[in-house]
Amino acid sequence: MAIAEATREKMLIGGQWVDSSDGRTFEVETPAKRGKVIANVPRSGAADVDRAVRAAHAAFPAWRATAPRDRGRILTRIADDLDAAIDELARLSASETGNAIRTQARPEAKTTADLFRYFGGLGGELKGETLPLGESMFSYTRREPLGVVAAIVPWNVPLLISAWKVAPALLAGNTVVLKPSANAPIAALALARICQKHLPPGVLNIVTGTGDEVGTPLAVHPLVAKISFTGHTETGKSILRSAADRILPVTLELGGKSPQVVFPDADSDKTADGVIAAMRFARQGQSCTAGSRLFVHQSIYDSFIDKLATKVGKMKVGDPLDESSDMGAIVSRQQFEKVCGYIAEGTQQQGARTVTGGLPPKDGPLAEGYYIQPTVFANMGNDWRLAREEIFGPVLVAIPWTDEADVVRMANDTHYGLAAYVWCNDIAKAIRTAHAIDAGFVQINQGLGQIVGQPYGGYKESGLGRENSLEGMLEGFTQRKTVTVNLTS
Numbered sequence: 332m333a334i335a336e337a338t339r340e341k342m343l344i345g346g347q348w349v350d351s352s353d354g355r356t357f358e359v360e361t362p363a364k365r366g367k368v369i370a371n372v373p374r375s376g377a378a379d380v381d382r383a384v385r386a387a388h389a390a391f392p393a394w395r396a397t398a399p400r401d402r403g404r405i406l407t408r409i410a411d412d413l414d415a416a417i418d419e420l421a422r423l424s425a426s427e428t429g430n431a432i433r434t435q436a437r438p439e440a441k442t443t444a445d446l447f448r449y450f451g452g453l454g455g456e457l458k459g460e461t462l463p464l465g466e467s468m469f470s471y472t473r474r475e476p477l478g479v480v481a482a483i484v485p486w487n488v489p490l491l492i493s494a495w496k497v498a499p500a501l502l503a504g505n506t507v508v509l510k511p512s513a514n515a516p517i518a519a520l521a522l523a524r525i526c527q528k529h530l531p532p533g534v535l536n537i538v539t540g541t542g543d544e545v546g547t548p549l550a551v552h553p554l555v556a557k558i559s560f561t562g563h564t565e566t567g568k569s570i571l572r573s574a575a576d577r578i579l580p581v582t583l584e585l586g587g588k589s590p591q592v593v594f595p596d597a598d599s600d601k602t603a604d605g606v607i608a609a610m611r612f613a614r615q616g617q618s619c620t621a622g623s624r625l626f627v628h629q630s631i632y633d634s635f636i637d638k639l640a641t642k643v644g645k646m647k648v649g650d651p652l653d654e655s656s657d658m659g660a661i662v663s664r665q666q667f668e669k670v671c672g673y674i675a676e677g678t679q680q681q682g683a684r685t686v687t688g689g690l691p692p693k694d695g696p697l698a699e700g701y702y703i704q705p706t707v708f709a710n711m712g713n714d715w716r717l718a719r720e721e722i723f724g725p726v727l728v729a730i731p732w733t734d735e736a737d738v739v740r741m742a743n744d745t746h747y748g749l750a751a752y753v754w755c756n757d758i759a760k761a762i763r764t765a766h767a768i769d770a771g772f773v774q775i776n777q778g779l780g781q782i783v784g785q786p787y788g789g790y791k792e793s794g795l796g797r798e799n800s801l802e803g804m805l806e807g808f809t810q811r812k813t814v815t816v817n818l819t820s
């Protein structure tokens with residue numbers, strides 16, 4: 332399939348589609364073909380952020396006064412339009428992120444529609460309680476919105492992560508300024524176009540540009556009442572620091588280096604398929620929940636790694652817009668070079684073995700884009716750099732283990748705590764292990780993504796707060812007020 336010609340994008344402020352105030356733009360390159368520009372996008376700065384936050388602030392009183400069921404009805408209409416636009420959204424997301432359309436971008440677009448529909452039905456859950464304080468007092472709680480929400484998102488799953496923030500924030504009565512990544516703003520702009528057909532002006536705004544020029548002024552803007560951020564742990568820390576000055580509520584969805592633990596009774600093709608899914612090879616490993624540290628019991632180590640290598644070696648890497656590709660391209664040259672640096676180190680690591688993959692080809696069709704073959708290193712140590720740092724690329728390290736307590740200790744020996752995967756047919760042992768691992772999102776014998784409605788978020792330096800769920804909306808996008816009335820006359 333051909334890659335689209337470059338489009339000229341505008342961003343959304345106060346219901347208008349506008350350029351940046353100084354007219355600057357930046358180019359978005361498709362990872363499928365080096366140097367191929369697919370869009371020119373407004374390059375905003377602090378003045379644009381200020382315009383957007385003020386528009387959201389002005390829209391807040393009327394939006395919070397709209398009944399939750401009516402806000403929900405609007406989200407449901409947006410979901411209908413998203414359903415009708417799945418193919419277009421998937422194409423845009425695949426073109427800018429490099430994520431393969433069949434395995435990643437289309438499922439992402441479908442889940443985005445599902446997420447709006449899910450929150451569209453939850454208006455009635457924004458309820459309070461009455462408190463039994465005796466006959467002389469009537470005391471009750473209300474869930475109130477916070478105000479202007481700054482939603483700052485990364486590039487790896489731009490539609491769905493935008494929706495994780497926008498849909499619950501809007502349902503709860505907040506207004507939003509969305510800031511997509513400069514690597515992948517196009518699908519988020521398309522999402523905003525669909526939302527804007529149904530929303531009053533200013534309720535949703537979207538400002539495009541870099542982290543320094545847009546993210547920083549947005550995070551420190553005095554009219555922002557809440558920040559919901561997804562991205563690197565280090566960026567999250569700097570946002571948390573600046574939020575501390577204003578005691579601003581912050582939700583952080585950050586990085587991971589998630590363990591997968593394979594027990595001796597799970598040496599099967601089914602487990603190998605599950606491990607590949609959990610590693611998110613089909614998204615080039617560019618997933619916060621990638622199970623990128625694989626602990627395999629010594630007794631099945633060679634046999635299981637063989638099964639895994641055979642399956643990984645058959646994955647088809649290619650054009651993200653080609654329906655037959657299992658796996659697409661790395662998002663940008665910068666990220667591609669970073670991942671290649673880790674692979675080069677892995678191939679030279681004494682004691683380690685390159686089981687499959689390795690450095691990308693220097694010529695041929697795959698050299699035309701930022702393509703990297705899925706790569707597995709065996710006999711790794713849990714304390715080596717490749718086993719400690721988030722690579723955010725298709726690189727899996729396999730580490731042998733023998734003792735159950737020891738593998739749990741190794742799984743937990745990280746400052747991250749996002750996801751974990753346990754592969755074991757003895758259910759008591761599997762659940763015991765799942766409970767012992769310090770992570771917010773754990774699966775036994777499957778490696779799926781987040782299902783709409785599951786509270787999702789990290790332990791330790793992988794995050795703060797939960798999203799993707801009713802609980803996430805109530806905790807993250809409302810504040811409670813207690814009202815007490817004296818009933819004595």
Ligand code: NAD
Binds near residue numbers: 563583619620
């Ligand atoms: P990033 O932190 O570089 O950028 C994320 C967003 O923040 C972008 O929109 C960026 O422009 C903006 N930004 C950058 N610096 C900023 C600053 N100082 N102030 C405010 N905003 C700023 O992350 P990335 O490279 O886009 O994404 C990859 C990271 O995201 C990985 O660490 C990955 O694990 C994480 N991630 C986490 C989850 C999760 O749910 N936990 C999901 C997806 C990605």
